[in-house]
Amino acid sequence: xxxxxxxxxxxxxxxxxxxxxxxxxxxxxxxxxxxxxxxxxxxxxxxxxxxxxxxxxxxxxxxxxxxxxxxxxxxxxxxxxxxxxxxxxxxxxxxxxxxxxxxxxxxxxxxxxxxxxxxxxxxxxxxxxxxxxxxxxxxxxxxxxxxxxxxxxxxxxxxxxxxxxxxxxxxxxxxxxxxxxxxxxxxxxxxxxxxxxxxxxxxxxxxxxxxxxxxxxxxxxxxxxxxxxxxxxxxxxxxxxxxxxxxxxxxxxxxxxxxxxxxxxxxxxxxxxxxxxxxxxxxxxxxxxxxxxxxxxxxxxxxxxxxxxxxxxxxxxxxxxxxxxxxxxxxxxxxxxxxxxxxxxxxxxxxxxxxxxxxxxxxxxxxxxxxxxxxxxxxxxxxxxxxxxxxxxxxxxxxxxxxxxxxxxxxxxxxxxxxxxxxxxxxxxxxxxxxxxxxxxxxxxxxxxxxxxxxxxxxxxxxxxxxxxxxxxxxxxxxxxxxxxxxxxxxxxxxx
Numbered sequence: 001x002x003x004x005x006x007x008x009x010x011x012x013x014x015x016x017x018x019x020x021x022x023x024x025x026x027x028x029x030x031x032x033x034x035x036x037x038x039x040x041x042x043x044x045x046x047x048x049x050x051x052x053x054x055x056x057x058x059x060x061x062x063x064x065x066x067x068x069x070x071x072x073x074x075x076x077x078x079x080x081x082x083x084x085x086x087x088x089x090x091x092x093x094x095x096x097x098x099x100x101x102x103x104x105x106x107x108x109x110x111x112x113x114x115x116x117x118x119x120x121x122x123x124x125x126x127x128x129x130x131x132x133x134x135x136x137x138x139x140x141x142x143x144x145x146x147x148x149x150x151x152x153x154x155x156x157x158x159x160x161x162x163x164x165x166x167x168x169x170x171x172x173x174x175x176x177x178x179x180x181x182x183x184x185x186x187x188x189x190x191x192x193x194x195x196x197x198x199x200x201x202x203x204x205x206x207x208x209x210x211x212x213x214x215x216x217x218x219x220x221x222x223x224x225x226x227x228x229x230x231x232x233x234x235x236x237x238x239x240x241x242x243x244x245x246x247x248x249x250x251x252x253x254x255x256x257x258x259x260x261x262x263x264x265x266x267x268x269x270x271x272x273x274x275x276x277x278x279x280x281x282x283x284x285x286x287x288x289x290x291x292x293x294x295x296x297x298x299x300x301x302x303x304x305x306x307x308x309x310x311x312x313x314x315x316x317x318x319x320x321x322x323x324x325x326x327x328x329x330x331x332x333x334x335x336x337x338x339x340x341x342x343x344x345x346x347x348x349x350x351x352x353x354x355x356x357x358x359x360x361x362x363x364x365x366x367x368x369x370x371x372x373x374x375x376x377x378x379x380x381x382x383x384x385x386x387x388x389x390x391x392x393x394x395x396x397x398x399x400x401x402x403x404x405x406x407x408x409x410x411x412x413x414x415x416x417x418x419x420x421x422x423x424x425x426x427x428x429x430x431x432x433x434x435x436x437x438x439x440x441x442x443x444x445x446x447x448x449x450x451x452x453x454x455x456x457x458x459x460x461x462x463x464x465x466x467x468x469x470x471x472x473x474x475x476x477x478x479x480x481x482x483x484x485x486x487x488x489x490x491x492x493x494x495x496x
Contacts, residue, residue, distance in 0.1 A: 057449040058420065060428060062442050063256055069272045070244025073263055074432040074442045076251045078425060084155040084252035087147040087429035088162050089437050091247075092240035093140050094218035095281050095365055101228055103183065103220010106139040108236055110179040112146060113137070115170035124161055131157060139218075140357050142364040143437060149424050152253040156262050159250075163266035166246070169237055173230050180225055187219050195298040199478055200305035200372045201356040207292045208307045208474035213281045214366055242273035247436035249429040283309060283366040290474040295481055303478035304381050305372035306388070308467055310354060313364065319451045320463035321369060322360055325352065326408040327400065327460075328391070329371055330415070333407070335391045336371065346384050347373040359419055361448065362434040369467075381477045395464040399457035412452050420445070 063075040097105040115121040128135045133150035148158045191197035202219055209215035239245075248267075250259055286309055296303075311317035328336050329352035340346045352371035354360040360367070375384060400408075419427050428445075435444040466472075 058446050060445050072247040072436045074249040074436050075256045079253050082152045082253050084152040084254050085149050085425040085429045086158045087249045087433050089143045089145045089247045089433040091245045093142040095141050095213045102217050102224040107183050109137050109139045109144050114175040116165035117168045118164050159262050160266050167270050171234050204307050243270050244272035245275045247433045249433040251425040251429045281365045286472050289470050293477045295479045297481045299480035300482045301374050303374045305476045307368040307370040307474045308472050310367045317463045320455045320459045323408050323455050326411040339387050339391050346379050347375045364438040392468050399461045405457050
């Protein structure tokens with residue numbers, strides 16, 4: 001999302017590698033229709049740090065509840081500092097938006113900030129900011145989420161505000177028309193009129209996947225965005241923004257008993273809805289390498305990306321791919337960095353990820369492991385891929401040595417803890433809400449480290465042989481058409 005939350009890029013940065021912002025300090029009165037709960041006095045000092053048994057693995061405290069209307073609620077207290085995170089995840093993402101309404105899930109994310117029963121247009125944002133908090137929302141493959149990070153004494157206010165828009169969004173033609181224009185502008189700025197727009201996060205799924213649900217233009221075709229009707233939006237809200245299609249995670253400095261009472265008070269009377277069955281989003285096994293070239297009239301240097309379809313989520317091979325990601329791409333000690341940058345000078349940097357719009361845990365359906373880079377015109381894609389293939393074939397030919405495995409495990413564990421601890425508790429809330437929404441089991445967060453520990457050198461080789469095979473790969477080449485004017489800038493992505 002890029003509309004009303006543009007100044008919140010520093011949160012986006014910590015989650016997805018982008019910029020920083022300053023929280024606005026202007027005071028705004030709460031709307032008079034139904035006043036938000038008054039915040040309690042702020043604590044004088046942070047409470048005692050909660051104990052965590054890091055030596056024995058991730059130990060996130062979890063209290064899991066379900067309201068009568070189906071809302072999944074995860075509470076995870078952490079008294080390290082006087083702040084709290086409220087994260088609400090709805091089970092609707094890019095994948096299952098209507099066939100003739102590409103970009104509709106993203107459009108609706110914008111609609112959620114246009115007012116509700118007791119908060120006028122933009123007043124949700126002003127309410128959070130005027131109380132010293134920050135907030136954002138994003139559309140992902142398998143969910144749309146909204147979150148606030150607030151001083152803990154304002155937690156009740158944040159819960160009330162989230163419940164207010166779940167109860168009844170201000171859906172009218174003026175708001176829809178306005179946001180259709182905003183999203184249309186966003187597509188033009190971030191994709192159509194931007195060098196490398198959509199590379200590779202938006203482009204690659206369209207080339208690598210076969211199923212329409214996984215391969216259509218998630219940002220949206222302009223004609224589809226403009227074709228959305230008021231009836232479409234009203235039906236979409238009623239169907240997918242229901243409590244029985246949502247999970248809420250609250251992390252930070254709070255009293256669990258009091259917080260659960262507030263959640264029941266504000267969310268408990270919101271009626272559940274009939275949610276349609278999820279369409280088939282499976283991907284067939286790829287049996288032949290795919291290659292595509294995309295001319296870019298604004299690009300000044302060639303770019304290359306290649307992707308492999310991942311193993312099924314939660315399998316031993318899935319976690320082995322997480323370790324392979326560390327071995328191949330993550331850090332300057334990674335094999336592709338050493339081979340492509342240090343040894344052969346084919347590029348200045350290499351980046352890669354399992355699920356470029358989040359992490360390998362907050363996604364449910366088919367996902368890609370993608371690597372991308374920029375290079376000079378005197379280097380060819382085939383020249384680069386030859387070096388890549390040499391490094392990958394080493395992993396397919398024999399098990400990695402003990403030193404390589406040990407180093408990869410240290411990096412994997414470090415990244416996992418960084419993920420959980422990121423953004424004042426949002427990283428924890430993200431995983432808890434995702435596991436509750438996808439698996440009805442937020443406790444899976446405490447088993448992640450154990451799953452990685454099960455990965456052996458033999459499993460890594462087995463996984464590489466099946467999932468890093470050339471016939472499972474899609475290669476995308478960006479062909480520049482503009483005159484060089486400097487280094488390309490990192491690609492902008494919607495939402496978080």
